[in-house]
Amino acid sequence: MIEPLMIKIANIEKSYGDLKALKGISLEVEKGELFGLIGPDGAGKTTLMRILVTLLLPDKGFASLDGLDVVADFRKIRLMVGYMPGRFSLYQDLTVEENLQFFATVFGGTVKKNYHLIKDIYSQIEPFKNRPAGKLSGGMKQKLALSCALIHAPKVLILDEPTTGVDAVSRKEFWEMLNNLRKMGITIMVSTPYMDEANLCDRVALFQNGNVLSVDTPKNITNSFSRKLLSVKIESTAQRFETVNLLKQLKGVDSVFSFGDTIHVTCGQKDMDENSIRKYLMAKGQQNVSVDEISASIEDVFMELMQKVDN
Amino acid sequence: MNQLFGFVKKEFTHIFRDPRTMVILFGIPIIQLMLFGYVITTEIKDARIAFLDHSNDNVTREIKNKLLSSGYFRLDANLIQESEIDPIFKKGDVKQVVVFERNFAQKLEREGKADIQVIADASDPNTAQMLYNYTNAIVQDYTKKKYAGFTIPVQIKSEVRMLYNENMVGAFMYVPGTMALILMLISAMMTSITIAREKEMGTMEILLVSPLKAYQIVLGKVAPYLILSIIDACIVVFLGNTVFGVPIRGSLFVLAFLVILYITMALSLGILISAVANSQQVAMFISGFALMLPTMLLSGFIFPIKNMPEVLQILSNFMPPRWFIDAIKQVMLKGNGLEYIWPNVLILSAMTTLFLVLSIRKFKLRLE
Numbered sequence: 001m002i003e004p005l006m007i008k009i010a011n012i013e014k015s016y017g018d019l020k021a022l023k024g025i026s027l028e029v030e031k032g033e034l035f036g037l038i039g040p041d042g043a044g045k046t047t048l049m050r051i052l053v054t055l056l057l058p059d060k061g062f063a064s065l066d067g068l069d070v071v072a073d074f075r076k077i078r079l080m081v082g083y084m085p086g087r088f089s090l091y092q093d094l095t096v097e098e099n100l101q102f103f104a105t106v107f108g109g110t111v112k113k114n115y116h117l118i119k120d121i122y123s124q125i126e127p128f129k130n131r132p133a134g135k136l137s138g139g140m141k142q143k144l145a146l147s148c149a150l151i152h153a154p155k156v157l158i159l160d161e162p163t164t165g166v167d168a169v170s171r172k173e174f175w176e177m178l179n180n181l182r183k184m185g186i187t188i189m190v191s192t193p194y195m196d197e198a199n200l201c202d203r204v205a206l207f208q209n210g211n212v213l214s215v216d217t218p219k220n221i222t223n224s225f226s227r228k229l230l231s232v233k234i235e236s237t238a239q240r241f242e243t244v245n246l247l248k249q250l251k252g253v254d255s256v257f258s259f260g261d262t263i264h265v266t267c268g269q270k271d272m273d274e275n276s277i278r279k280y281l282m283a284k285g286q287q288n289v290s291v292d293e294i295s296a297s298i299e300d301v302f303m304e305l306m307q308k309v310d311n
Numbered sequence: 312m313n314q315l316f317g318f319v320k321k322e323f324t325h326i327f328r329d330p331r332t333m334v335i336l337f338g339i340p341i342i343q344l345m346l347f348g349y350v351i352t353t354e355i356k357d358a359r360i361a362f363l364d365h366s367n368d369n370v371t372r373e374i375k376n377k378l379l380s381s382g383y384f385r386l387d388a389n390l391i392q393e394s395e396i397d398p399i400f401k402k403g404d405v406k407q408v409v410v411f412e413r414n415f416a417q418k419l420e421r422e423g424k425a426d427i428q429v430i431a432d433a434s435d436p437n438t439a440q441m442l443y444n445y446t447n448a449i450v451q452d453y454t455k456k457k458y459a460g461f462t463i464p465v466q467i468k469s470e471v472r473m474l475y476n477e478n479m480v481g482a483f484m485y486v487p488g489t490m491a492l493i494l495m496l497i498s499a500m501m502t503s504i505t506i507a508r509e510k511e512m513g514t515m516e517i518l519l520v521s522p523l524k525a526y527q528i529v530l531g532k533v534a535p536y537l538i539l540s541i542i543d544a545c546i547v548v549f550l551g552n553t554v555f556g557v558p559i560r561g562s563l564f565v566l567a568f569l570v571i572l573y574i575t576m577a578l579s580l581g582i583l584i585s586a587v588a589n590s591q592q593v594a595m596f597i598s599g600f601a602l603m604l605p606t607m608l609l610s611g612f613i614f615p616i617k618n619m620p621e622v623l624q625i626l627s628n629f630m631p632p633r634w635f636i637d638a639i640k641q642v643m644l645k646g647n648g649l650e651y652i653w654p655n656v657l658i659l660s661a662m663t664t665l666f667l668v669l670s671i672r673k674f675k676l677r678l679e
Binding site: 055074075079081083085089090091094098101103105106148 | 313314317318321329513514516518521523677
C-alpha cells in the first residue's frame with residue numbers, strides 16, 4: 001500500500017557561486033516515514049534540508065512539504081515543520097526550561113499543550129531544567145533541541161546531523177526517540193555521516209557530491225551489493241598499510257578499503273576465495289591472517305557506488 | 312502579541328544575565344559623563360605661572376597678588392633673569408611667564424604707560440590663548456579700579472555677557488554631547504550586536520524557520536533597548552543637572568520627545584547595521600568606527616562645526632547627532648520649544664524613516 005507523500009523533491013539544483021551543491025536531486029518521502037540522508041560532509045545534505053525548511057531558495061526544481069510549495073507557501077510551512085540545525089542552536093544563556101518556553105511561545109502555543117509529544121524526551125532532562133543550556137552535555141543538548149523542535153507539534157521533523165559529536169550511548173537513545181516519534185505519525189528526515197545509523201531508517205538516500213547515488217530501504221541497498229566481500233584481519237595494525245598495498249596488487253581484486261580494524265576486499269563472485277588470499281598474504285610474509293566472507297554493510301555499498309561514479 | 316511579548320522577555324533575560332552588557336548599559340554612561348564633565352574640561356584652574364619681576368615695586372606686587380588670588384593661577388617660581396625663561400618652559404610645568412619691565416611703578420606714574428610681557432607655552436594653543444585672556448582681563452581690571460578717577464579722552468567699552476552659560480561651564484556643552492554619544496552607543500551598537508549574535512550562534516536559523524514575522528523579530532530586539540536607553544537618558548539628564556548644574560529650561564515633555572525620537576533613529580540605524588553584518592565583530596566595527604567617531608568629531612560635540620573645512624561642514628549635515636545635539640542644547644539651555652527646533656525634529660524624523668524602511672527591506676527572511 002502506498003502512503004500519501006509528505007515530502008516531494010523534484011530536480012532541485014542549488015549552487016553557491018561556482019560550487020554546485022545540489023545537482024538535480026529528486027526524492028519522495030512518504031507520510032510517517034523515517035527517512036535518512038546518508039553521506040559524507042559536503043555532500044549537499046544540509047543544503048537540501050535548508051531548502052526544505054524554506055531557509056534557502058532552490059536555483060531550479062520544485063519541492064513541497066505536505067503539498068505546500070517551499071518557495072510560495074513558506075509561511076505555512078514554517079508553522080508545520082520542526083527543524084534542528086546541524087549546530088546546536090539554542091540560547092546558551094537561557095535555562096533548559098526557558099528555552100523550551102520561548103520556542104513554545106514563538107509558535108503561539110504553550111509547553112503544556114503539546115507536552116505529551118516531548119514527555120519521554122524532556123523528562124530525561126527535566127531534572128536539569130534550571131541549568132543554562134550552554135552547560136549541558138552533548139547528549140542532553142540534543143534532547144533539548146529535539147524537544148524545542150517538537151513543542152509546536154510539527155507534521156515533519158527535519159534534523160540535520162543530530163547525532164554528530166554525541167557519545168555512542170546518547171546516539172542510541174536518540175534513535176530510539178526518533179523511532180517513537182515515527183510511531184506517533186510524525187514524518188522524519190534525518191541526515192547523518194554515520195553509515196551504521198542508516199540501518200535504523202525506513203529508507204535512506206545515499207548522497208555524494210550533490211547527487212543521490214541510491215534510494216531504498218537499508219536492506220535492499222545492502223542486498224544490491226553484487227560482488228563477493230571478504231574481510232581480512234591481520235594481527236599487527238602497524239602492517240595494515242603494507243597489507244592494503246599487497247592486496248591492491250593482487251589480480252582479480254576490485255577494491256580494497258581499510259575498514260575499522262579490518263580490511264574489506266571486493267572481488268567477482270568466482271574470482272577469489274578466502275584461502276587464496278590468506279595464502280597470498282602468508283607468502284608475502286604476513287602473519288596470523290584471517291579471511292572471512294561477510295555480507296555487505298551500507299558503507300560497502302557506498303564505496304562501490306562511489307567507485308562506479310568515479311569510473 | 313503573545314509571541315512578541317515572549318521575545319521581549321527573552322531579550323531582557325539575555326541582557327540581565329550578561330554582566331558585560333549591564334556594564335555597557337549602565338556603567339559606561341555614568342563613567343563617560345563623569346569623564347567628559349570633569350577631566351576634559353576647557354576651564355582654567357590653578358595653571359602654573361612664573362614671574363620675572365625686574366622692578367619689584369608696590370604696583371607689580373599688587374598685580375601679582377591679583378593674578379594669584381584669582382584662582383586661575385598658581386605661582387611656580389619667581390625668576391631673576393631672562394635666561395631662566397626658556398629652561399622653565401622646557402621643563403613643562405609652567406604654562407606662562409609674566410615679565411614686568413624695570414621701574415614699572417615709576418614709568419606708570421610719569422609716562423602713564425608701563426609694559427607687561429606675557430610669554431605663554433603655545434604647544435597647547437587653546438590653553439595659551441585662554442591664559443593670556445585671563446591675565447589681560449585681570450590686569451585691565453586692576454588698572455581700571457586703581458585709576459578710577461582718571462578720564463581717558465575717548466573710550467569704547469565692550470561689556471560682555473555670556474548668555475545661557477554665564478560662567479562658561481564646559482559641562483553645558485558636554486552633557487548634551489555625551490547624551491548623543493551614549494544613546495548612539497547603546498541603541499545602535501547594542502541592537503546591531505544582539506542581532507548579529509543570533510546569526511553567529513545559529514539561533515537566527517531557528518527564528519527564521521519559526522512563524523515569527525520580520526517585524527516581530529525586529530521589534531522584539533528593539534523594544535528592550537528602547538526602554539533601557541530611555542532610562543540611560545534620564546540618568547544622564549539627572550546627573551548633568553545635579554552634579555554639573557546643567558539647567559533644563561525647556562519643557563520636559565519636549566525634551567522627552569526629542570530623546571525618544573533620537574533613540575528610535577539610533578535603533579533603526581542599529582537594525583540596518585545588523586542587516587549588513589553577519590558577526591558580532593563586524594557589527595561592533597561598523598558601529599564603533601562608522602558611528603562613534605563621526606558622532607564625536609563631526610557633530611559639533613567637541614569641535615565647533617563653524618570652524619571645520621567646508622567639506623566637513625557639508626558632511627556634518629548627514630550626522631544625525633548634529634541635529635540632536637543642537638536641538639537638545641536649545642531645549643535645555645535656552646528653553647526653546649518645538650517652535651524653534653522643528654527643523655531638527657523634521658530632519659531626525661526623516662532620517663529615522665529612511666533607516667527603518669531600508670532595514671526592513673534589507674532584513675532577510677531566509678539565509679541568503
